[in-house]
Amino acid sequence: MRNTARPKLGILQWLRPGExxxxxxxxxxxxxxxxxxxxxxxxxxxxxxKDGENWYAWLLPRLAQEVNVLPCxxxxxxxxxxxxxxxxxxxxxxQYADFLDVFITRFGEHFEWIExxxxxxxxxxxxxxxxxDWLIFCEMVGGAAHWARQLGASGPMDAQWVRLMCERGVMQYIDAVGIHGFPGTFEFWWDGWNAxxxxxxxxxxxHRSKAExxxxxxxxxxxxxxxREQIVAFLNAIRAPAERVYWYSAHDIELTQNALCADKRENYFGLRRSDGSEKLLFRLLAQGGVEAVEHSAWLGKxxxxxxxxxxxxxxxxxxxxGCNLADALCAKEQPVLLYDNLxxxxxxxxxxxxxxxxxxxVQIEVADTRDSQTLSSCVQQAAAVFHxxxxxxxxxxxxxxLYDFEINARGALNLLEAVRGLRNPPPIVFTSTNKVYGSLEDVDLRVAGNRYEPIDPGIRACGINEGQRLDFYSPYGCSKGAADQYILDYARIFxxxxxxxxxxxxYGPHQFGTEDQGWLAHFVINAIERQPITIYGDGKQVRDVLYVGDLIRALLLARKNIRTLSGQVFxxxxxxxxxxxxxELLALIGELHESRPEIKGANWRPGDQRYYVTDFSKFHTATGWSPRVQMRDGIERLHTWLRQSRLAPERMVATG
Structure with missing residues (x-):
């Protein structure tokens, strides 16, 4: 009788010599x-x-030090x-049996089963x-099967193939049958693993076979x-009435020129993307194994x-x-639909x-803005859209x-097209970036102590306003700038x-910044964890900072006043x-943390603004909005929240 416990989970990864x-x-x-x-x-x-034997002489012992290997x-x-x-x-x-004989004799101590x-x-x-008629195959497999405890392979979910192996006498040597299936990707007809x-x-x-x-x-x-669908497929497999499940695969295939003509689906089976970043399924497994994946089943419902x-x-x-805005809306009993690819x-x-x-x-749709069909269906439900x-x-x-363009520019255009198709389009509030102004090389600066400041007294007193010349710098600046202009133009034309x-x-609670984004929180996190902070340039570059609660007030005011504000940028x-x-920020963090962080220097990064301070007077005139939380108070709140989060890592949440 089959063990009714959960199948043993394994990973399938093909490895080539030299990798x-x-x-x-x-x-x-x-x-x-x-x-x-x-x-x-x-x-x-x-x-x-050449070097094939040497490769396996290294590979098998190395893998066996860490895992149980099933060689195919x-x-x-x-x-x-x-x-x-x-x-x-x-x-x-x-000759196939002879090869197995040699291989098992030499490396058999490193594995229990073979396929x-x-x-x-x-x-x-x-x-x-x-x-x-697979006569050669049956002779080959049958002749090889007595060399070790065997795992025989069948084709993808084909009982007729197993019947053929039984009738040919091959199954008398086989202790387990391997079956394959890729529902949702390759299987056009699928009635479930159980069936x-x-x-x-x-x-x-x-045929009286006791094979697993x-x-x-x-x-x-x-x-x-x-x-999200990768998680669904994983859960369906791990709940199947089988003794083992080998999930394909650990890593996506690196996209190369040679791969452009291949089936695109083949490249994206991994738990990690080809750039090394972790997919959601990997992160859940790392957090708590299969139990964590099962606990995530509510995501997307x-x-x-x-x-x-x-x-x-x-x-x-x-x-x-997004989560701070959602929290504020839900506090007022306003339902939210969170559209996120996680x-x-x-x-x-x-x-x-x-x-x-x-x-x-709180409703959640786990999807990508490049998925125009799903995005459109969500837009049709919306009372308002914050992009x-x-x-x-x-x-x-x-x-x-290309990835940057697809997400930032194409994603925004997909959203606009979905909204444009509605009889009563919901209001849209889009968050662009000051990077659309480029490196601001036309703003003359001087050094004043530990900071740069504009020579122009008007800019020094008020900051950069919306009349500043656009100068998209870097692919990120171009993609966000394109989205910025598309939003404004769709408001004007359509x-x-x-x-x-x-x-x-x-900055603010629920932000776990990185060196590339959310830098203020990143500085505080590194100080708390006693990690060095890298400063690019001389450290005198100046930014204005806004507490997230004040931003949420501005976003809600923009929605409330959409009739008078539409088509404008602020x-x-x-x-x-x-x-x-x-x-100056490092000195403040040192005061809060009672020890100055370790600093490392690095060269200036291309396009880095030496000075950017916001002139928000246009929005203030239109709505009466201005920040309420002063910088020191806000950073103290962030520091306290991050320290508490570090003491309770299971409650940590990340920046978006």
């Missing part, structure tokens, strides 16, 4: 997510290549095949035109940016709004600003915090400019009710009364 660093990264990742089982390929063809032996050496191809049947099937071939019903793995496994199990019972059933290959491609109220749509709603580490905890605090007032979803780092835009905020530095920040240079 030493990839192996080490894989080992680190398996440690991080608490997985002890690994399925990987042993290429008979690579064994016969496949790929015929071209010189031994009926045809000169790795998917060809061998001319002499016994015989991979996907024999796939033309890419076994050339069926050279073996139409598929039941068909295989019935065949085994009919393992899912040796399953996964979900996030090529459509739907990481919308609930009915109270009293029939239409929700306010907040894209990027689980990030720093790609930034920690934001899922923001979502959980909001759901715990506000219950059914915060963005790629937020200049450094990321320099290394991945009459959409829309406002643009060009924001300065925002600079929003702390203004001249809330400015600091980097050196």
């Amino acid at each position: 030493v660093e990839r192996v080490e990264q894989l080992i680190r990742d398996l440690r991080a997510i608490g997985v002890q089982e690994l399925r990987t390929g042993i290429s008979w063809a690579d064994w016969h290549s 032996f496949h790929y015929t050496p071209a010189s031994l095949g009926i045809a000169p191809s790795e998917c060809s049947p061998p001319r002499n099937p016994k 015989l071939w991979n996907k024999p019903r796939s033309p890419a793995e076994w050339n069926v035109t050279l073996d139409p 598929k496994i039941a068909r295989v199990r019935n065949v085994l019972l009919q 059933i393992w899912i040796t290959e399953t996964g979900y491609s996030t090529w459509r940016h739907d990481e 919308s609930s009915n709004a109270r009293d029939g109220k239409r929700p306010v749509l907040i894209t990027g709603g689980c990030g720093f600003i 790609s930034r580490p920690g934001v899922e905890q923001n979502a959980e915090w909001l759901r715990e605090k506000h219950g059914e007032l 915060f979803a963005a790629q937020v780092a200049v450094t990321t835009s320099l290394t991945h400019p 009459g959409l009710p829309a406002v643009v905020f060009r924001m300065s530095c925002i 600079n929003i920040g702390g203004g001249v009364e809330n400015t600091t240079s980097l050196r």
Whole structure:
């Protein structure tokens, strides 16, 4: 009788000779997510290549130090095949058994099970035109099977294949059957793991086989940016009535010129993206294993709004600003719909915090703004739209400019098109950036102690206003600037009710900044954790800072006054009364933390503004708004909150 406990979880990752660093990264990742089982390929063809034996002599002991290895032996050496191809049947099937004999004799101490071939019903793995009835395959596998406790492989969820192996006598040597399936990615017809496994199990019972059933290959491609569905597919697999599940894979495939003609879906099965960043499933597994993934099952499930109220749509709603706005709206009994792809580490905890605090007032749609269809369906429900979803780092835009453009510019355009198609379009408030003004090289500066200040007395007294010349600098500046201008133009040409905020530095609770974004919180975090802080340039560059609670008031005022404000842009920040240079901020943090942080110096970064201070007088004149929280008070609040969060890391939430 099958064990009814949860299947043992493993990871499938194919490794090629020479990929030493990839192996080490894989080992680190398996440690991080608490997985002890690994399925990987042993290429008979690579064994016969130059340095092939040396590669496996290093690989098997290295992996076995950390995990339980399931080696899958496949790929015929071209010189031994009926045809000169790795998917060809061998001319002499016994040579496959001889290879296993040598390999097991040499490395058998490093694994308990072996798998015989991979996907024999796939033309890419076994050339069926050279073996139409699989007679050679059965002879090859049957001859090899007695060398070790065996794991036989079947094609993707095909009970008929298992029946054939039973009738050919192969199954008498097999202790477990491996099945594959990729529902939601490759399977066009799918009736669930339970039904598929039941068909295989019935065949085994009919032939009196006691073989276990393992899912040796399953996964979900996030090529459509739907990481929530990857979690759903994972949970369905891990709940299947199988003894083991091997999830494919640890890492996305690096996109190269050669990969452009391949099936795009093949590149995105990993738990990590090709740039090394973690997908949501990886983060959940690292936080608490399968239990943490199961606990996340509520993510993406919308609930009915109270009293029939239409929700306010907040894209990027689980990030720093989004969750603070959602909290303020829910406090007034206003339902919110948080539209977020949860790609930034920690934001899922923001979502959980909001759901715990506000219950059914919080709806969550785990989706990407590049998914125009899902975005459009959410826009149709919205009473108002706050568009915060963005790629937020200049450094990321320099290394991945296409990704930066797709998120910032194309995402905004998708939103505008969705709103434009409605009879009664909801108001839009968009958060742009002061980076659209470029490096402000036309603002002449002088040094005054530990800071720069403008020579022009008007700018020195008031800051930078909306009349400043646009000068998009860096791919990030271009993509945000393009979105900025699209919003304004759609308001002008199509009459959409829309406002643009060009924001300065925002800080406050629920922000866990990084060096690239949320720098003020990043400084405080590093001080608390006694980590060095890197200063680019001379540290005299000046910024104005705005407490997030004051920004939320401004956002709500923009929505309230949308009829008179529509089509306009406003600079929003702390203004001249809330400015600091980097050196001055470090001194203040030293006072709060009772020890001055360790400082490291680095060269100026391209496009870095030596001075930016917001002139918010236009918005003040229109609405009466001005900041209430002074800089020192706000930074003290942030410092206190971050210290408390560090004492309770399970409640930590991240910036958006």
